[in-house]
Amino acid sequence: MLVHENLPGHHFLMIQRSSRATLTQVNPYAPASPLEKSGRIHLDRLLMTNLSPASSPVRFDQDQGSKRTAAPSFAGPNGGAAMTFANILNIVKEDVTETELDVAVMLARSEKGHLSLLLVEAAEPPPVGVNLEFVSAPWQAENQENRSRLLDRVQDLEATLTRKGISNDVECAYTEIVRIDNVVGEQAQLSDVAVIGNDILADPVIRDAVLDGLLFHAHVPVIVNPTAADKWEENTVLIAWTDAPAASAAVKASVPLLKRARSVRAVMVDSSGSEREVTAKLQSYLSHHGIDIVVDFVGRNGLTVAEALDAHADQMQSDLLVMGAYGHSRLRERIFGGVTRSMLERRKRPIFISA
Incomplete structure (x- = not known):
């Protein structure tokens, strides 16, 4: 789970994988990463956080407990050995429906691929005082409540996909709206194809940020509206x-x-x-x-x-x-x-x- 916290003078990025978590302190005034340089320039440099390479673990198959390998190819009706999308990234919101999950599972099975679910939610920016001297206590409490709820949702989604018998992993990006494109772009870099459904499409602001990250940061093709x-x-x-x-x-x-x-x-x-x-x-x-x-x-x-x-x-x-x-x-x-x-x-x- 990616949790973006704003604290005086620094940013913290907590990366949660199931029950394990690491807390990485990031200097917001450090030079921008190549991903940030390739994206848009934010007016507030504090909103641009480097994802720590050291915090990016090797992903494991949920149903096999082993390092993931490429899915086998199979022949299609047009002849020849058909390539497959072995790594499918599905971007969802917290209220993703069972129908949308079933469609993602159907696509992964069709492709004999691994399904990565990225739950994206926009965090409210913190109210701050002069020179970032304090962060509102109510905002901190609300932020913590949202993180806990999203973590529970991640665990529910992991259990649901595992019951469906599909190789999967589930993560959550909870960050300011102006950073969603960067976070999505980072997560999508090694995906063969991304999928977004009606939950994302119904929110034009998040939709455009997600598509920007997928198409123009990670340069990953996208399947839009798969439920149809x-x-x-x-x-x-x-x-x-x-x-x-x-x-x-x-x-x-x-x-x-x-x-x-x-x-x-x-x-x-x-x-x-x-x-x-x-x-x-x-x-x-x-x-x-x-x-x-x-x-x-x-x-x-x-x-x-x-x-x-x-x-x-x-x-x-x-x-x-x-x-x-x-x-x-x-x-x-x-x-x-x-x-x-x-x-x-x-x-x-x-x-x-x-x-």
Whole structure:
């Protein structure tokens, strides 16, 4: 459990793994880590805390008690040995539902992978006096109560996942909202794919911070709205294709899912002649993975790009949409471009997104 405490002149980061805990003192005035340098610059340097490498333990399989190894590959309907997402990170809030947990478990089983659950909650910033001379006693008491409650929730989630027979670990990040992107990015660095459900999507502030950490800090692809999926194999996948690097990144990252799909199509909205030429490269790339693809070209016909994508996905009865994430600024409120944000808000089906 990651617990971020503000005390006069210093920050403390408590890392809880089941019943073991270590307390690491961090100097907030120390040079920024590479992760912090790559992220946005906070006005208050005190809100930027280095995660201690020494406090990051080797993870163990909950159901095996041994060091985790890569999951075996298996063949998909499109031919060849299908790659898998061996390490799946599911970002949740405290009120995550049993249905959302079941979907995460279904995906992990489909991928023969390990499921890491990261419970994210935003902590209230402390009220402080001049020169950080005191921290409010009521705030400290409330903070301690929240930490205790979240620790209990972590233990409940561990027990639930273990009962479901899935290899898992559960952690909690309880920190200020301005640090969630950094913490999530740090936790996601060695994940193959991340998953966020409706509990995160329903909170736009936390949603954008989590997606920022996953897509732009850790550069990990994300499955959005997985509860809308009935299955992850023998399904119909639609790729929202453009000649932008983000679209290529999404295609490459989604190959494990594409190889097990029953049908894969790509669509270009309002494309020009030169843009259509890149579809040949897409078809060639996927053919080397044993994936057959059909490319559709559609006009907007008075619709927005997002509406046109959704309409075509409906027509093709697509189970999953693969698309790139486009950002215009490092400011949190402007991370995503109009099409990306619209699709995140519409989410009529699961979206596999990468930057």
